[in-house]
Amino acid sequence: MSRKLLDLWVGFFVALGLAGVLFLALKVGNLSAANFSEAYPLTAKFANIGGLKVRAPVKSAGVVVGRVADVRFDPETYEAVVTFSIDGRYHFPKDTFALILTSGLLGEQYIGLDPGGDEKMLKPGDVIAKTQSAVVLEKLISQFMFNKASEGPAANQ
């Protein structure tokens, strides 16, 4: 086989392989993580984070605006300290509400951001003051049971 033809086929092979990598990067994955370099961190403290994991999405109005970067336990206040990075394109008011929500009945947990009406914006590294913890199903059920039990005899009479 002549060298020219050999080079042609090898070139074809390498181009096809690189096209495969490109397809995986752009169509299968999201290279948007690449421009996370301009992302900025925010922190929020929760009494209970439920099953929130590192890399869980941070959503506002249902749109993913960031990812959870770190989950720690504060031994002094006995709270969970969650750090998340927000896409640099988006800014939120100072009185933004951070909630831990669940997608669907059995879905993964994520952080929801409800923007408030403050004129001032959160700066990188700020702590979100207003938070709502994850809903723990067992607590909900026990509350429901106690309520039922306390009103039970009254309803019978």
Add this chain to the structure above:
Amino acid sequence: MSKRESGPGPLLSTIASIGHHVTDALQRLGFASRFFVMLLLCSGQSFRRPNLTIREIYYSGFQSLLIIMVSGLFIGMVLGMQGYETLQRYGSADALGILVALSLVRELGPVVAALLFASRAGSSITAEIGLMKATEQLTAMDMMAVNPIARVVAPRFWGGVISMPLLAALFSATGVFGGYLIGVVFIGVDDGAFWSQMQASVDFRYDIWSGIVKSFVFGVAVSLIAVFEGYDALPTAEGVSSSIKSTVVKSALAILALDFVLTSFMFREAG
């Protein structure tokens, strides 16, 4: 002649043969390590003639394209069917894209492509080098002051190492296409949900990059085993055939064991 003088008893000879196998294996491991260092030292010499490596990329990479792409397509189609079957029970058939893409990119792409590559290209590299040794071509090169490792072994090694990540990426890409074909075109999963859910949960650095790193490591392992088995083959017909067999067996074991080790390093925090 009494029995005692004819040799050790059956128990002793069993122990002796185990010891022989162990020292033999250790000796081969030592020779393989020395061979790997020699190979790396001679690589500079063979990189000055890139045409040799390009020729090997043609033989081991380009000629494996068909088997890699066809198997990728079928594996993707099977994943699409089986995944749909299970997911639709939980009403989450939309997550089919995630299942197909993650299982291909993280595991099946690198591993199955490497297994196919070992049996398609690795065995032929071993056969080629083993036959060269059996017909004393390697010795003849040495006599003519041509270093056989730089001229014959290193280009085949690097050809395999370069081809393997490209083949694995193509395997995953055709697999995702196969899953799309079954899931969206034939079964009727929503097109937008298929791609958008996939893109939302496949991360480039976390998933795709670790797949590429895996396939690179497998490429080094398979190519090294293939060239070493060929170079170390007994210069007889049986010697060459048994070293081809041992290339395929050892490559498969090395790929699966390395996959476990790499996965436990890469996805430890995945919880």
